[in-house]
Every structure is written in C-alpha cells, then in structure tokens.
Amino acid sequence: MQLTRIKNRNEGDLSTICRKLCVFILYLYVDQWKITVPEGERVRLTFTSFDLVPEVCGDFIQVYDGHEAGSSLISKLCGGRMPKPVETSGNTMVLRFKTDNSLTSKGFRATFTKSSLLPVSTTTTKPSTTTTQTPPPSTTSGGDGPVIIKGRKGEIHSPGYPNAYPAHQKISWKISVPKGFLVKLQFTDMAITGEIGQCKEDKLVITDNYSTLGTHCGYLLPPLVVSASDTISVSFTSDSRLTDRGFSAKWEAVYPEDIAEIQGCGLFSRAPTGVIKSQNWPMNYKANAECMWNIDAPLNKRITLHFTHFDLEAKDFISSKCYDNIVVFDMNRMTNALIQTHGPFCGTKLPATILTKGTRLVIRFHSDLFIESKGFRAYWTIDPSLPAPTEPPVPANPWDDIAIEWSRCGIPATPPSVTSRIVNGEPATPHSWPWQVSMQVWPASRPEPTFFHTCGGTLIHKNWVMTAAHCFINYADELQRWNMCLGKHNLTFTEPSQRCFNVTGIYRHEGFKYPTVPTVEFDIALVRLDGDVTPSNEISFACLPSVEEVLPATKKCFATGWGDETGDSMNAKVAEALNQVALPVVPYDTCKRMDYWWFQVKTSMICCGYTLPDELQSVCQGDSGGPLVCQDYAGAPWEVHGITSFGPIGCIMNKKPSVFTRSSAYIPWIQNVIRRDLYNQHTSGCGGPKDLIGTDGTVSSMGFPGNYDNKARCEWTIQVPEGQLVHLHFSNFSLEESQLCLNDKVSIRDGVGSLGTHCSHVPPTDLVSDGNKLHISFSSNDKVVDTGFTATWRGVSPTAAPCGGSFNTAQGEITSPNWPNDYQAQSVCTWRITIPAAKSIHIGFTHFELQAANILGNCVDYVEVFNGETMASLGRFCGFAPPSTLAIPGGSVVIRFLSNGADHQKGFRGYWTNDAGVIPTLPPTPPNPWDNITITWPVECGNPAVKPKSAAMRVVNGVEATPHSWPWQVSMQASPMSLIPYMHGCGGSLIHEDWILTAAHCFMFPLTNPSYWRMCLGKHHMNSSMDVPSAEECFKVDGIIRHEGFVYEQDRTDISNDIALVHLATAVNMTKEISPVCLPKPGAVMPAGTPCYVTGWGDEKGNMFPKVSDKLNQAALPIVDFQTCSKPAYWWDSLRPSMICAGYESPDELKSACQGDSGGPFACSGSGTTPWEVHGIVSFGPQGCIKDKKPSVFTRVSAFNDWIDTNIKKFIHESGKTY
Secondary structure: OOOOOEEOOOEEEOHHHHHHHHHHOOOOOEEEEEEEOOOOOOEEEEEEEEEOOOHHHOOEEEEEOOOOOOOOEEEEEOOOOOOOOEEOOOOEEEEEEEOOOOOOOOEEEEEEEEOOOOOOOOOOOOOOOOOEOOOOOOOOOOOOOOEEEEOOEEEEEOOOOOOOOOOOOEEEEEEEOOOOOEEEEEEEEEEEOOOOOOOOOOEEEEEOOOOEEEEEOEOOOOOOEEOOOOEEEEEEEOOOOOOOOEEEEEEEEEOHHHHHHHHOOOEEEOOOEEEEEOOOOOOOOOOOEEEEEEEEOOOOOOOEEEEEEEEOOOOOOOOOOOOOEEEEEEEOOOOOOEEEEEEEEOOOOOOOOEEOOOOEEEEEEEEOOOOOOOEEEEEEEOOOOOOOOOOOOOOOOOOOOOOOOOOOEOOOOOOOOOOOOOOOOEEOOOOOOOOEEEEEEOOOOOOOOOOEEEEEEEEEEOOEEEEOHHHHOOOOOOHHHEEEEEOOOEOOOOOOOOEEEOEEEEEEOOOOOOOOOOOOOOOOEEEEEOOOOOOOOOOOEOEOOOOOOOOOOOOEEEEEEOOEOOOOHHHOOEOOEOEEEEEEEEOHHHHOOOOOOHHHOOOOEEEEOOOOHHHOOOOOHHHOOOEEEEEOOOOOOEEEEEEEEEOOOOOOOOOOOEEEEEHHHHHHHHHHHHHHHHHHOOEOOOOOEOEEEOOEEEEEOOOOOOOOOOOOEEEEEEEOOOOOEEEEEEEEEEOOOOOOOOOOEEEEEOOOOEEEEEOOOOOOOOEEOOOOEEEEEEEOOOOOOOOEEEEEEEEEOHHHOOOEEEEOOOEEEEEOOOOOOOOOOOOEEEEEEEOOOOOEEEEEEEEEEOOOOOOOOOOOOEEEEEEOOOOOEEEEEOOOOOOOOEEEEOOEEEEEEEOOOOOOOOEEEEEEEOOOOOOOOOOOOOOOOOOOOOOOOOOOOOOOOOOOOOOOOOOOOOEEOOOOOOOOEEEEEEOOOOOOOOEEEEEEEEEEOOEEEEOHHHHOOOOOOHHHEEEEEOOOEOOHHHOOOOOOEEEEEEEEEEOOOOOOOOOOOOOOOOOEEEEEOOOOOOOOOOOOOEOOOOOOOOOOOOEEEEEEOOOOOOOOOOOOOOEOEEEEEEEEOHHHHOOOOOOHHHOOOOEEEEOOOOHHHOOOOOHHHOOOEEEEOOOOOOOOEEEEEEEEOOOOOOOOOOOEEEEEHHHOHHHHHHHHHHHHHHHOOOO
16 A cells, blocks of 8 residues: 655644554555655654564665655664654655565654754653543533543543443533644444434434534444534434444544545635535545535635536425535634525525625535435635636546547448337347347356346447446456357347457446445446457447437337346346337436436436336336437437436336436547547557567656556567567566565566566566567556566577477477476476477476465466467466376477476476377486495395284374384484483484485484484383393494485475485394385385374374373374375475375374474385385474374385485495495
8 A cells, every 4th residue: 555645734743644554564565655844944754653673674664855756865764773853955755664564563653844843852742632531421411511622632432332322311522622723523433223314312413613514323434524613512312212332433633724635525725716626526426425625715805606517416305405415604714703604505506606704615515325416516716806717627638639430320221110119119120220239248157158148238339339337237357258249139049140259348437336326327338349340231330429419308219128028027037039119208307206216317317218007118127238229310320329227126117217328428438438448559558659569679667767656557569570589678677565466567478378477576587488479568556556667678589598499300308497406487488399290299297396386276387288280278287296198189289388486396307209109218317436336125124023003093193002013113313412312303214234214304403413313223112221121222323315405404495305314334233123124116106095104202292392202102194195185275385296195184083293203114014914115204294293184294205216226326335335
C-alpha cells in the first residue's frame, strides 16, 4: 500500500499515519509521506519515538530532500536509537518507510514543523486530552446535563459496551476541541436495535451547533462526520425492550483545511470564487455519505451561491422528507453565529441563488443508503458581476481523435415481420434481426467447456457487441468462459449460418454498481470479439441512434431474444427459436410515477410496453442485454435504442413496463471505449509504440527512473529481421516485493511459450528468444510502486543462444545447463528437433531433478514439450520423478527448459530418437585409477543369529528389540574433547568388516574429525555393563567420507545426499552379536505398504530435548509411496526420489524414527527367509518425531550403490591398503 499525505501547513504530526502503519506492519512493504511547508521555509522532522527491527537494517526509513526524481537522500534510519532531527534545504520533504516483511516492531512517531518554529521536544508526554469518557449506566442528560468532554482526541461508547446496553437510557456527550479546530467523529462499531431509516426509541443522534447530522440505529456504520464548529454532540436513548451491544466511536480535533482529505469530499476555501460538486460528479454520488463545504469571505464581502445542475433523490411521497439533501448555512465568520438556514433541497429543481448576509457559507450534503442520483454542481463568488468560474477542461485522451470505422447497418437481408400484436410476442422470421447475439457462458459447475445461452446482445461493429452490464455479475474477469454466437435462430442445434467468437475484453460501465448498490443504472457493457465479423445475409450490424435522442411516446419498437416464454420466474425456460415483441414507448413522466417504476427509473432509461391488462407484453429473463430496435420511418435503418435491463418478477405485470438502458445516453461512452481499445492495440501502455520493429531498441516502465503507476498494463512486441533472434538485457529492475510473483511483475514470452515471469528486485538474466519475435508484458496492482525497469533489445545470430539449439539427427541427448551439476537461475533453453522422414519422435528422460511445484500447484522450474508442427503443449514437467516417455507423431518436436530465480536442482538428462528401440547413451566417463579394484563383500549378510521380532506389530513408538537380533546396528559415539566421555550421537549399519554406512548430517561441524568418533557394535543396552560380557566391541575411526553433494550446512532447505561411509581403523571380527547387513540391488524400490524396520536408541517420547533410550528399540513402518509423500501436505519439495518415506497415516498409529536414530538402518526383508537389506538411512522427520502426514524420511541406499562402490575403491587406492 502506498500512503501519501500532502501537508501544506506549518506543523503537523505523523502519529495517526504511524498507527495505521503499525496495524498493517505484518504485510505492508512501503509507506510514503510528502511534507510541504510554505515557500522560503524548510521542513524540520523530529522523531518522538523510534523502534524499528535492528536486524541488518531490514526495516528502515529514508528521508529525501525534495520529491523530484533524483532528490538527494538526507538520511537512512533503522534500529531502536532515537534519531536526531532532520532538516531539508527546501520546502518539501519525502519520508519513506520500508520493511522486509520478516520481523516486526513498534514502529515510529514523528512531528514535522517549518524550520522557523521552535524545535519540538523529543520526550513524549501525556497529551492534555480526554481519551475515553463513558458515564456509568445511571448517568442521564436530565438533571446533570450532558457529559462534557474537552481535548484533542478520545473515544466514546454506549454504557456497558461491548456488552448489551441497559434499558431506559438517556445519555449525551458534548465534545469540544480547541478553538480553530473542528471535530471529526468516526464510528468503529454499531449495533443498536432498530431498522436503518426508521429508528424509534433506541437511537443515536448527532448534532453540531447548527443542525442534526444524523439519526442512526441498526448495524451499518454511520458515515464519518465533521462538525461545522469546535463542538459536536452525541445523544443515545434506549427503551425497555430489546437491546444490543451499542456503539463505539473515536473523535479527534482536525484542521478545517483538511476536511476534503478526511471526508473524501467537500472543501475548505478562502478563494474569491470556485466550484463545488457532489462526490463522483457527473457520475452518481455515493450512498451513506456526509460532505461539508466551508467557504470564508473577507469581512466586507458577501458570498453568492448559484446552482448550475441539481439532481438528487426526490422528496418522499408520503413523508415529504428529503432523504438525500443539501442544506446551506449563512454564518458570521467571526462569531460562528448562524444567521440563516436555506433548505433542505432535494429532487431535480434548481435551488434559487443564495446571497449570504454573513461572511461564512457552510454547505452540507447528506445521502442515505437507498437511492443515488447524479448530484449537483454549483459555484460561489464574492463578486456577482464577474463571469461564472470555469473548471479546467477535461484533459484530452490520446485516442480522442481516432476515427471509428463503422459499417453499413440496420438493413436486414431478410426483412422482419412487424405487423402483429401478440401477447408475449411471436416467433421471429429466421435471421430477420441479423444483429442479434446469443451470449453463451461456460459455468464453473462444468469441468469441461460447455456453453449455455445466458443473455442477448447486439452487434454494432465488426469487433464489438453491446449488451447489459448485469450479464457479467459473474465471470466478468474470466474471458475464456464466454462465447458470442452470431447468425443464430434456433439454440437447439448448430446452424450453418452461425459464427461463434471468443472474447478478448469485457468493458462494463464504471457507474454500474449493482448488486452493491440497489439500482441498475448504467446497465451497459461492450464486449470485444476475438476477430473481425464478416457480414452476411444472416449476420449484420444494428445502427446506433443519435447522441441523447429520446423516443416519442407511443413510438413502437421491437425487442428480440430467446427469453422465457412461460413468464414463470421460478421455472424459467429459454425459448428454442428467436422471438420478437412489439412494444410502444411509455413516456418518462408516466413511468416514474409512484404506481409505475417510481424512483427506480432514470432519465437514461426507456420504458416500453402496454399499460392495459389485456394488452400486456414484455421481455423476459433470457432476453437480458438484448436489443430494443426502432425505425424512424418504414424502410429506414433499424437503430438499437435500448438494451434490455429489468422488468417485474414474472416478466409481465400491470403498470410495470419493461425497462431498457437508453443507448443514446451512452454514445460518448461507447465511442470512448472503442477508441481507447484501438489506441491500446498500437501503444504499449507505458508510453511509445507497442510494436517495435528493427535491429535494436529499449523498453521501460512509465516514468522510469521515477515510480511507475498503479494498475499499469503495458505490452511490447519486438520483431527483428528474419534469421535473427531477440537478445534482451535488463539494466535496471526494481518492482514491488512479491512471493510467487502475484503482484507487480514482468512476463516474457516468444513463439514457443513463456520465457519467465519476474518480480521484486532481482533483474532477469539476459535471454534470447526462439525465433525473431519477443513479447513483454508488465502489470502492477494498486498497492506499492517502485522505480520499475529499463531493458535493451537487439537482433543476434542464432549461435548466440546460450543453450539448446536446432537439430536434425535421428538420435541425440538433451541436458540441463551445467549438467551434471546444478542448473543456473533464470535459465531458458529451447531445443528444436526436426527429422523430416520420421513418423514419430520419442522423448525420454534418464535423470530428472527439478524444483517441485509451488504451493499453488504450478511448476516454476520446468521442461515443456511441444508438437513442433502444431505447437500444442504435450506436457509441462517438474519435480523429481522422470516423465514417462513421450511419442510425438510427425517429424518435429520443440522442448523448452525454464528455471526461476531460486531453489536450483541437479537438472535433467534426456534424449530423443526416431526409433523407440534405439536409446542414445552418454559418452563413457574417463576411467579412474581405482576402477579395477575389487571389493570383497561379506559372503554372509542379513542373517542374524538371533531372529528379530518381525511380526507386523503396530505399537506406538515401537517396542524393545530382542537383544542382538539386529547385529549390524552400530552406536556411533563421539567425544570432541579428551575430558568428555563418549556419548551416543547417531546410529549406523555394518555393511563390511571395515565399513559403516550412516548419514552425512552426523558429521557436521564440529564433529568432522575421525579422531572424535568410535563405532560400538554388539550393543543392546546403552549401559555396557548390562550387556552380555564381551559381546560389545568398539572401534576407532580413521576415515569419514561424506557425499560431496550434501549441502545442508550451506542450504538448510536441502538435505538430499544424506549418506556417509565410516572406515574402521581395525577390521571387525564377526560374532553371533555382530554381523553385517546386505546392500540392496542398485535402483531397487520397495513397494508402498511394505513393512520395514527402523532400529536405534532414539528418544522414545519425541521430546523437544531428546533423551537416548536405555535399550535398543525397533518399530515397523510401512513405506509411503513417493507420489503421496511429495504432496504439499506431506514433505512437498523437501523430498527427492533418492529418499524413502515410511510411517502410518492415522494419528493413533503414529510411529517414527527419532533424533537419536539419525544414520541408523531401515531394514527390509522380502519374506521370512530372504536376507535383510538396508534400504534406508534415517535422515529427517518432523520436530518432536511424530506428526500427522509427516512420516519419517530415509536416504534410499539403492540410489547410492555406485557412490558406495566408487568411494570404497577410491579409499583403498589412496590409502594403499589391500583387501
């Protein structure tokens, strides 16, 4: 969020803003203030409290000397130490607060003044204001009078709040602020028994010295109000019946000069002349609003107020009240005494010109919740002889002079039959209304695209359909859900004449607020078709009427559509064939009568229909948005004067004619939308052309190096000469911070597809397109802005592509950049494979390790495969499971690899071939001097002399193992200092008389030295004295080999390759209590559900501070398949195919491996007779060891057979030992 406060006073306080900041500090990134003092003065900023997060200045304040681009940075402040006062060299200061969104603190508070005033003390004192002053329930405004409150800010609330207020209350508050200030009153909660607009005994009444500012009850917050003087009063009453929690409100002293900023409307002015307008003028004013204008004149002058436009809700017919109204107060500026009140005014009659007797004019405007109108415009002057003030002209749009190419219109090839009057209409002659559109929607309830007729529309231009805005209450932003079908007559089958278009834009009128506001005024929309319409006998255009043309009463026009023929609103049924109905125009003065449509009908609407009961005809639900067309005379072109908008429930009702949006009232809006679209087709949106053709150039966000705009939408298409590629280089890049690039972002694509989406402050790396065209789009939200970006582009030779390329061989391989090491950030590679004679091309992958899909399920690093002939995507792949082999028909394939800016993996190795039986192989790796060494593996392994308890026991946290039934179990014990006894730290598995297999993370700093360790075998009890005499044997260590790909110490998000080998200083003698476990076959994967056993002395309770068990435990854990365990709810992107998950699903069955078991074995046996194999090494699990959907994770040993073999051979070679 960008908060900007423009200050033009001599002094002020940033505390209010700072409090807002502190509320949102968890998720706001930037707040800004611009402070201005009078010319010739300087700005002095004094901090009165200061507490920002001290961590490496991640949260900080920047103070700039001015607000222009390039203004110098005066100071950058962070931490908790109170800064010294800061002063500018000119009369403007910009203050900018940034947070990195990681930690929070109290924030800051500062006061600014002009430099000529005395400095502000930095010590904070309790303000001399009354904060919350709520009387006891027994207090009344009777004998004791109102509660008097004086000060600068505070709170009031009903007795007992937030509990229910008592009955029989009559209490009031009189709030006074220092002279020269006004009172701002803002409600924070409202729950008073009663119905809005019909308050009875329970109510809240607000007044100032001159008028009642509102009577409130119900549950909707009253609008913010500002008094016209330094006093405001609030009274609250309740009866003996129902009560609720009451109300709470905050009040504050404010400067008169700030009323426009505080209210969002109104004005304070001492100018001799000026204009006042209702909020949103000339659009409808807001509901539930209070606005005040305060005009002061010199002492010897009087003020003349003249209204030029006036259109408010009409006076209530029954009560004669003006619910939306203007009241004008003529006052004495010196004494604030009221001289005369004018009004209240409402309706459409212009109030008479007002000449004040005093020198202050206060104008109040109030609107309720129900009916909004256009509002009013007026001007004031202190010299009536001068010309009326004029407003600056509306700035011209760059598209205003673009000519719209209109086509021949309004003449059907098949003339309609227009002679009959039949209740509910009649079937239309096929294609006699050739501009009729069937707007069809694909509802979200259907998983596959299935389109249903939902509204009508009118074809007015080769690219545009006109319809009703209410047709897009749903799916307005989902263009893919819409089809515009032309040339239709019967909806039940596909007709030869029909043409259906996709949609590229839906533009609803900005004033259409339904259902937020209970009116359907401005019910008009334009739909941009994805293509040009070619006219035919069945498809042509309707003409638009003249600007503001109003049809005469009784003029007969025709409405068409596939609307409900039954008039049963509960069981509406769309007609099969197009219908038509003749409807005469009902005069506006008739239709706005109370017994017709009263306040619901506006001058921008048309009423049509018969008024006698035996003549009723109408249009129904399915016709919404459809045309009402008329001819000036027989044979004249048909003009679309109306858009079907609303009617009575059931479609037909006496004195409730159909109501249409009058299209002639919106001709300028229609033209503006079309012209703006034509302009946007050829301009970037950031300044300059959209299409950039040549050999080099630049693109940048609007205003660079200044801040870009909120809600920006910019696009560029770059084209270099044939045979060249587009090289793009970003020299500057700074966008709003964003996770997943959901906020401000730059997206780049070429003819193949996406080349990446970029955000935050990380510049995209240089990239090269595939082909001679490149498309760039930039968008921003309505929150934080930054300086944006600038980039240069140029045409380059195809050899400039950093990876990928074009190939035409029958077989070949593809690898990620830097393979077999991790690929780089922001890589883009494209392979084009063309084998002209091939019937099909096969794509396969032998290795595949990419970043997993994000939390939204989208791949961010991925390989995408396309059919090279149709460019249809055949799949986008990410994660750690190699995709299945793809067979692409034809002789052309395109493969694209894209990576983002974080979490890089090893990548992939794949191949292509035109013969599924021929798979390319990698070139042989260079031989090593140890390759010919032979390892003598144990003849006997995995057969314990004492059989373990291997029944499928499911006991929470496991059970004690039968002593020495897992004879390969190792207690790895460390003593980093000579005076410290050895302590159990990890488990391990004996796989060879000289080698222990364990986890790499057991040997992280400082336990990396082999001399710190000993390996103890033959143990059951952790206390050796309790074991079988001479069963235990401990060995010193002379070598530790960690996997070179274990990077957890550098990257705490990556615990892959968690495997290590330990070489014993002396060989193990095998006994009944000590024997090795077998290694699995390379690549072996145990099926899901297979029960295997984890063993060790780990913490039995899952404590925060683990405690080693006294005895060896075992737990049976079924294997969880990789597809399940890699889901976001499980271990997501922490999991790799080189790992195994094991554990139970339901909470009452949870078992796991705990901290003390790190590195220990996870052993499996296919049956009771096959040897035990160590399939896993205990690697990691949830904190506390046991958690739902967080099974234990083991390093899969079968993924590392080659690594084990190679490293043992290498150790033998380098040590010179023989085995």
